[in-house]
Amino acid sequence: MLIDLIKCHGSNNDFLLIDETEGNYKLDDFKRRDLALALCDRNTSLGADGILFIRNSKVADAQYRIFNSDGTEASMCGNGLRCAGRYVCEKLGRDEAIIETLKANLKVKKHEEIFIDIPTYQVEISPVSFKLEDLPLNLDQETLIQGKLPQLSEELTFTALAVPNPHLTAIVSKEQLESDLQEEISQKLNNPNDLFPDGVNVSFIRLLEKGSIYVNTFERGVGFTNACGTAMSASTLVTCLLNENEFEQPINVYNNGGMVQCSVHEKNGVYTIDLIGNATFLYSAQLEIEFDEEVMVGEILEQEDFNEDENYSLLQEHAKKYLNQF
Known part of the structure; x- marks a missing residue:
């Protein structure tokens, strides 16, 4: 089977994008899991x-679905949604689109650079x-907002929330x-x-100055990652709840892969978050794939670079210079 894909990234949180509507791939969830395990391995594959x-x-x-490098499926990924959204918008010749995810139908739109x-x-x-x-977190209480979990740390104060992926955050x-x-x-x-019981994304937040934070995330199913879109969104919301940042204002969120912006909105007690950042395409490729007892990956038959990553490296340099001040 020949499979076409695009290598892409949001804040250097990188993905392989496969358009099932373009090929007669006939993938089921077992094959999607096996593809993730085979192709995402940095030691033996792409x-x-x-x-x-x-x-x-x-x-x-x-619709987009995301399978982590360990073969598990995530309900959402903000960095991945930007890349998927760009692909769908460009395919449809539009500046915005609605993308179906496991938990909600979400709006994606092109934004100023x-x-x-x-x-x-x-x-x-x-x-x-x-x-x-909704995470779930097994405690005998309804919420955990700036609370202690002594079984984890005597010194940290935690907030737990689902966006919709489960997140545990601490300002450090x-x-x-x-x-x-x-x-x-x-x-x-x-x-x-x-x-x-289902694991959780763990983010440490460092307050830099008003309107700017740094977020480092251990992502469930991945490990430490350059960036996690839902984690940066959840972390921004937490800082707004604590009056460290302002609602309805763009917040610069720095990460190991660069930076994004988040803006938190509240209406009648309901929160939504805008995540704004790059959707960078690295290359397109065609692979020979065989499904047997295990996925057999052949050589890359075709590869074409998009030549977009050099510009992104300038954003990274900008972000590093800023972080070095703190």
Whole structure:
């Protein structure tokens, strides 16, 4: 079987995009899982944080599903949604589209450039819930907002929320950020545990100055990642709730892969978040794939570069220079 794909990234959170509507691939969830395990392995194959599968939708312009590098399916990925949204918009010849995800139909639209010559898209992050049952988090209470979890840390204060992926966030100092604490907590919560039976994304937030934060994320099913779109969105919301940042204002969110902007909106107690950032295409390729007892990946038959990543590297340099001030 020949499969066409695009390698792309949002904040260097990188993906392989496969349009199932263009090829007679006849993929089921077992094959999607096996493809993710085979193609995302950075040691033996193309390497990526996950695969974005574009499919037809009866309720939106397109559906996208994302399978992580470990073969598990995520309900949403903000960085991946920007890339999928760009692909769908360009395919339809439009500046905006509605994308069906597992939990909601979300709006994606082309946005003014976040940096010079950077293809930029804005995506809606919702629904947002603080109910622990929606993560799930097993505590004898309804929410955890700036609360303690002594079984994880005596020094940190945590907020848990679903956007809709489950997230556990903490605002930390530079010393805490540079310690092993985040890895210890993340490994504990993403192995069999009593608190988060399905695992959780763990983000450490560092306040830089008004309107700017840094977010480092251990992503469930991936590990430490350059950036996680829903994590940056959730983290921005948390800082607004604590009056560290303002609602309805764009917040610069720096990450190990560069930077994005997030804006938090509240109406009648319901929160939505706009995530704005790059959707960079690296190359298109065609692979020979055989499904047997395991996925057999042949050589790349065709590859064409988009030549977009050089411009993104300038954004990265800008972000690093800014972070070095703190």
